[in-house]
Amino acid sequence: MRIKILFFISLLTSAAGLFAQTVIPLYTGAIPNSVPNNMKEITINWDGHFGGYKSIANPTLEVYLPAAAGANGSAVIICPGGGYGMESYQAEGINIANAFIKQGTAAFILKYRLPSDSIMKDKSIGPMQDAQQAIKRVRENAVNWHIEADKIGIMGFSAGGHLAASAAVHFDSSFITNKEHTSLRPDFMVLVYPVISMTDQLTHAGSRQNLLGDNISLEKINFFSNEKNVTEKTPPAWITHxxxxxVVDVDNSILFYEALRHHHVPVEMHLYPKGNHGFVLSQPTEQWMRPLFDWMKTNGWMK
Incomplete structure (x- = not known):
């Protein structure tokens, strides 16, 4: 009942022209692919300030709705990074969501389950299930959230970029119950210094270990190497690195760009000569995101 009340308050606040925010469970029923566990979520603080989470077993969506008068009908589901071992929720979630709603775009921060054999039957598909469920949930509630169902994108940072790209290339392989046959295809993807490949030559070792574990089959490596799974139906992409x-070799982005280009998928990539992993986080958020906003406007996802 409390969740329903919070959700109703969120809608009323948006209608009044204010920024609305609430957190809702990602699943309305049982969490798929889960096993009984006693995992306790851990909050991470950096220099005395909230940074993010680890040991996540209960996924949520944090809803940010723009002022009603300036809403443009688009939405972005945000997947924070953290090597599939934690989630940088403040810098790669909350800060990004606030930048989007100022532009009139609704934002949904996905706190996805972190892969663990102690909470999942198959840890490799757990984050993917959560990403697909987030797309399904947002699309099915588009009318309630004043979103256009064909303007829903997914965005990810680092390992969150791997998750976003995985959801984009594997949208036609449903890992969740989808009796409504709701489209799980994001309309666009935004990848920021993403992990793309799980191959020995290119992967980020920590992300692969956390997601896939040891003794990985070639079939599984190929499935989760997103550069190998691009088709003509893969959604358009904006990439920066x-x-x-x-930490994550830029060739991840370059190889994915080439795969998209060769399959005639629209893609825009911004490469910068300086800066280590997480380089954009040292810049004002709306400043580094300006080229992204321009791309979204050019493609009709942002007025």
Missing amino acids: SEEDK
């Missing part, structure tokens, strides 16, 4: 990234 630094050439100096010492």
Whole structure:
């Protein structure tokens, strides 16, 4: 009942022309692919300030709705990064959501389950299930949230970029119950210094270990190497990365860009010569996001 009340208050606040925010459970029933567990979520603080979470077993969506008068009908589901071992929720979630709603775009921060054998039957598909459920949930509630169902994108940072890209290339393989046959295809994707590949030559070792574990089959490596799964139906992409990234090699983005280009998928990429992993986080959020906003406007996702 409390969730329903909060959701109703959120809608009223948006209608009044204010920024609205609430947190809702990602699933309305049982969480798929889960096993009984006693995992306790841990809040991470950096320098005395909230940073994010780890040990996440109960996924949520944090809803940010723009002022009604300036809403443009588009929405972005945000997947914070953290090597599939934690989620940088403040810098790669809350700050980004606030920037989007100022532009009139609704934002939904996905606190996805972190892969763990202690809470999942198959940890490799847990985050993907949550990303698909987020797309389904937002699309099915588009009218309530004043969103156009064909303007829903997904955005991810680092390992969250791997999750966003995975949802984009595997949208036609449903890992959740979808009796309504709701489209799980995001209309566009935004990837910020993303992990793309799970191959030995290119992957971020920590992300692969956390997601796939040991003794990985070639079939699973290929499935989760997103550059190998692009088709002509893959949604358009905007990508940014630094050439100096010492954590996630820029070739992840370059290889994905090439795969998209060769399959005639519209893609725009911004590479910068300086800056290590997370380089955009040292800049004012709305400043580094300006080229992204321009791209969204050019493509009709933002007025």
